[in-house]
Amino acid sequence: MYSGYLKVAPVCPDCGEELHHQRADDAPPYVVIFIVGHVVISALLAVEVAYHPPVWLHMALWLPLTIIMSLALLPPVKGALIGMQWALRMHGFGGESDELPSKDGGLSPARPE
Template structure:
């Protein structure tokens, strides 16, 4: 019976999402989450937590596009109204800015998605958990 209670115990969502957004294992905060730019490791090298269950799919990309466009559009309008730059300079500047911001945000948002899934025990993250759930940071 104690194991069943441990399996249904709440995991800290905020802590798990923050750890994963920083590229660390949502369970222990020590091991690396990604083996490449967006490739999630199969398991944590530090605590052996299985991470292959994650199903982020297109969610991080949609959220990245939403954030970048909502940050870029008002800035684009403000810059145009204040300085009236040429169309080509705005196209180059904001195009480059959007690409760079997207590349910076995408792995962090995907990490947050994986951390949320782990904390909520989604997609098999809660099955057969035998090690300490959330160690101290």
């Protein structure tokens, strides 16, 4: 699905589905922050209550863990969101273009009918 770390390939190499029109935008980082934040903060608080380690040990443990988890989760979360868009026929996956805002502020079809 990817041609780079987060660069989506124009077409799926297995089935030929066009992926050039997908728009994941800022959703994957928000989901990753939500997941990593819950895991790391829960673990940090549990370790603090149980062992009372010094601050330097917290920093040495939780900062690398946060960075590694974030970088590891970003591609699969982006793939899952693109898959969800495909399943819900969003952003061009349904064979119809999304509606574009018209000059008068209302919504008009992207293609004239």
